[in-house]
Amino acid sequence: xxxxxxxxxxxxxxxxxxxxxxxxxxxxxxxxxxxxxxxxxxxxxxxxxxxxxxxxxxxxxxxxxxxxxxxxxxxxxxxxxxxxxxxxxxxxxxxxxxxxxxxxxxxxxxxxxxxxxxxxxxxxxxxxxxxxxxxxxxxxxxxxxxxxxxxxxxxxxxxxxxxxxxxxxxxxxxxxxxxxxxxxxxxxxxxxxxxxxxxxxxxxxxxxxxxxxxxxxxxxxxxxxxxxxxxxxxxxxxxxxxxxxxxxxxxxxxxxxxxxxxxxxxxxxxxxxxxxxxxxxxx
Numbered sequence: 475x476x477x478x479x480x481x482x483x484x485x486x487x488x489x490x491x492x493x494x495x496x497x498x499x500x501x502x503x504x505x506x507x508x509x510x511x512x513x514x515x516x517x518x519x520x521x522x523x524x525x526x527x528x529x530x531x532x533x534x535x536x537x538x539x540x541x542x543x544x545x546x547x548x549x550x551x552x553x554x555x556x557x558x559x560x561x562x563x564x565x566x567x568x569x570x571x572x573x574x575x576x577x578x579x580x581x582x583x584x585x586x587x588x589x590x591x592x593x594x595x596x597x598x599x600x601x602x603x604x605x606x607x608x609x610x611x612x613x614x615x616x617x618x619x620x621x622x623x624x625x626x627x628x629x630x631x632x633x634x635x636x637x638x639x640x641x642x643x644x645x646x647x648x649x650x651x652x653x654x655x656x657x658x659x660x661x662x663x664x665x666x667x668x669x670x671x672x673x674x675x676x677x678x679x680x681x682x683x684x685x686x687x688x689x690x691x692x693x694x695x696x697x698x699x700x701x702x703x704x705x706x707x708x709x710x711x712x713x714x715x716x717x718x719x720x721x722x723x724x725x726x727x728x729x730x731x732x733x734x735x736x737x738x739x740x741x742x743x744x745x746x747x748x749x750x751x752x753x754x755x756x757x
């Protein structure tokens with residue numbers, strides 16, 4: 475296979491639904507929510523190997539077993555993305571176990587709530603460590619392997635629509651996602667001659683265990699909040715992990731061709747259109 479051509483080769487395989495055949499994929503945050511959905515989708519699409527990481531060893535081993543049951547050799551790495559050595563260990567595991575990295579999905583993140591009125595510096599440092607510095611280190615390490623192998627590669631960073639501004643309670647989170655989108659464009663330009671593609675996806679609210687927990691704890695909403703919220707949406711639901719995983723797979727895989735440096739808005743909202751919600755009165 476000639477350097478940098480793996481996505482072109484795969485794109486010519488008409489009639490095959492297994493678009494990730496022969497590819498080694500690293501998915502951070504792969505033990506739950508969006509990351510788990512992405513890893514599962516890759517396994518079903520024939521990935522040759524997957525590395526997932528997370529902070530819960532029991533959950534990580536359970537997801538690993540599920541992916542292996544789907545026929546994909548999988549490694550789980552216990553890791554905190556705010557720690558550089560853990561980020562390096564994730565990519566090292568892929569290199570040692572499978573010999574290369576073809577795809578990196580930065581799905582891990584924190585939605586820790588902070589406002590410009592009440593934030594703590596330690597909270598901001600942690601949010602940026604997880605949502606920006608962690609992906610930056612993972613990209614650095616993965617790109618090094620991709621360049622060494624000379625076969626190109628693909629990276630997708632999971633951003634958020636709140637990178638456009640966001641609600642008051644997501645001040646630092648919104649800023650971190652804006653930084654991640656700029657990082658995506660910068661990195662894409664830096665490695666374009668290596669035929670390594672770097673894109674980002676910017677989703678709205680997603681139906682995940684993490685969002686469910688945040689709605690209940692921070693927003694004091696009842697267990698059945700989803701049943702109340704979804705009928706109010708234009709499409710009658712909020713984003714599901716599986717559909718976002720398919721969009722991420724499009725960006726990561728051969729179907730998106732040479733697309734790079736893109737930040738794709740993925741929501742039933744239109745930034746800049748219509749009236750924006752006004753915060754409630756100060757109390």
